[in-house]
Amino acid sequence: MSKIQSPSSFDPRNSKLRETKPSASLEAAQLARDLRAQGRRVISLATGEPDFPTPDHIKQACIDALAANHTGYPPVPGIPALREAICEKFRNDNNLNYAPNEVIVANGVKQIIFNALAASLEPAQEVLIPVPGWVSYSEMVRLNGGVPVELPTRYEDNFRLRPEDLEAAITDKTRWLLLNNPSNPTGTIMSEQDIRALAEVLERHPHVMVLSDDIYEHIRYGDVPYFTIAQVSDAMKERTLTANGVSKSWCMTGWRIGFAAGPAALIEAMRVYQGQTTGGVMHPGQYGAVAALNGPRDFMDSNLAEFQKRRDLGVKLINETDGLECHVPDGAFYLFVKCADLIGATTPAGNVISTDADLTRYFVEEAEVVCVPGAAFGMSPFFRISFACKSEVLEEALLQIRAAIGKLELKTKEA
Ligand SMILES: Cc1ncc(COP(=O)(O)O)c(C=O)c1O
Structure with a gap:
């Protein structure tokens, strides 16, 4: 004892x-x-x-929601209008179709990732993290009883994860692969070809789920096209959680609103976990996020x-x-x-x-x-x-x- x-x-x-x-x-x-x-x-x-600053039309939507007394406990997975707007976003930006019960809203992508791991990791299961990678991934895995497994990339490859390195790292204990595209800290964007090559490896290992952190999706320079792994095939979509949010592209870091789309069973597990921990995201902020996703992007x-x-x-x-x-x-x-x-x-x-x-x-x-x-x-x-x-x-x-x-x-x- x-x-x-x-x-x-x-x-x-x-x-x-x-x-x-x-x-x-x-x-x-x-x-x-x-x-x-x-x-x-x-x-x-x-x-x-x-x-x-956050654009005015987004701030105004939040102010209007407060004035209309949307100040009660919000639904845990997000208000219906925001879940609809998220489905639209995935359809329009990523050619991905999700129903509202396949999306969830949380306090930032940070909480989305934490909740996904908390809801799904068994003790000692492994999570593959390409490095260099965002500072919080490994710590979140450890906090949830998992084992972070770093997959080093190379400066000479512009930090692209090589399919052979992914293949070599997968074991029976691998639960998740975390991808971050564009990457923090390198700014590297994986091409469709890069992603398809990784998916080819993953298709041989159906026990591995993928968490794609796409928070920097809209921060791209020149005409670099964007592709996310759930787009590869229905099979990949069925085991991918695609996380995204308004923090970076809509200048809303302090609003703490992130979201994700994925298989309904995983979203439901995350909803249960969130319902027992923080509950739904601040109500007026969600109205602001609806205005962000549905509004102009100029x-x-x-x-x-x-x-x-x-x-x-x-x-x-x-x-x-x-x-x-x-x-x-x-x-x-x-x-x-x-x-x-x-x-x-x-x-x-x-x-x-x-x-x-x-x-x-x-x-x-x-x-x-x-x-x-x-x-x-x-x-x-x-x-x-x-x-x-x-x-x-x-x-x-x-x-x-x-x-x-x-x-x-x-x-x-x-x-
Ligand atoms: C790669 C990555 N994912 C997630 C986050 C957190 O995003 P959010 O503000 O939505 O929690 C950050 C913030 O720095 C990040 O760099």
């Missing part, structure tokens, strides 16, 4: 939580806030949220044009900085920057930069810029910057990083 601790040594965390890392991107954003509160002029390139074009300018500026500044390099991302609003040449360097204070976390700490101290180390995404030595900030701020931050790198004494390369 485990011994209950005395109050003086009380640690409220259970063994699962003791192993859980806090979200690195949220922690980095908090560090920037704390340093600012101390009077330091810190620039944060840590958080993944658009700096544009604001996205101007937001994207602005993001693209910042992306190009960021890529140029990074690749002109000694010791750093990055690809041009096709989607999302991040650069995943390779910094291998700076590992082993010595700071002016005489500290050796041994990891990407050491480097991002050095950037905070010397450049007053907060970034997220690649280790948080399962791949080192890299760091992630978000370019969802004004161009002037991005430029200032990257020039300060360049100046800080200029003060490092680089490790001489062995002959």
Whole structure:
């Protein structure tokens, strides 16, 4: 029997939580806030949220819902109007047909993913996560008693998951494959061909379900087409949960509204879990989301044009900085920057930069810029910057990083 601790040594965390890392991107954003509160002029390139406000027509729909007293407990899986709008979205954007009982609304894609895992994972089942991947996936799997299995990708392949690596990682215990397209942190977009190649592997392993996190679907540059794995075949659709939301593309991160479509039995399991934990999502916010999904999208074009300018500026500044390099991302609003040449360097204070976390700490101290180390995404030595900030701020931050790198004494390369 485990011994209950005395109050003086009380640690409220259970063994699962003791192993859980806090979200690195949220922690980095908090560090920037704390340093600012101390009077330091810190620039944060840590958080993944658009700096544009929610469009007015969406805000107005929420205000109207409040005025109409839609303030009671909402239905757990989402108000009917929103579930209908989600079905329409999947039909129009992705050529996927779902009935309202095959969709669910939750507090962000974050809660969708957590609930899907909570509702379906048995202890010690494995979840395959291509890395680099979003900071929360592995921790959510662990919190739900599963085992995260990282599938490394390569910088040289622009971080595309290779079908042979997927095949090699599947075991009898594999329950889920998590896909994220476009990817956070790399911005890579898998093509239809890439996705069909993965589906070919998955078709040989019908016990594996797929969770496709498509939250950055509409943040794509140029004319890069979009394809999601449930579109491959009815067989794939029957074991895929496609998650999406309004946070990023509709500039609604703080509204906490995400949704998913998938097999009715899984949606029902998620509804039961959600009904016993948080219940339905705040009522007026759901009316806002209806206006978002059914409303005009022209604001996205101007937001994207602005993001693209910042992306190009960021890529140029990074690749002109000694010791750093990055690809041009096709989607999302991040650069995943390779910094291998700076590992082993010595700071002016005489500290050796041994990891990407050491480097991002050095950037905070010397450049007053907060970034997220690649280790948080399962791949080192890299760091992630978000370019969802004004161009002037991005430029200032990257020039300060360049100046800080200029003060490092680089490790001489062995002959
Ligand atoms: C890949 C990915 N999935 C999900 C989320 C969370 O989305 P939401 O705001 O809908 O919870 C994020 C947010 O950063 C993300 O980057």
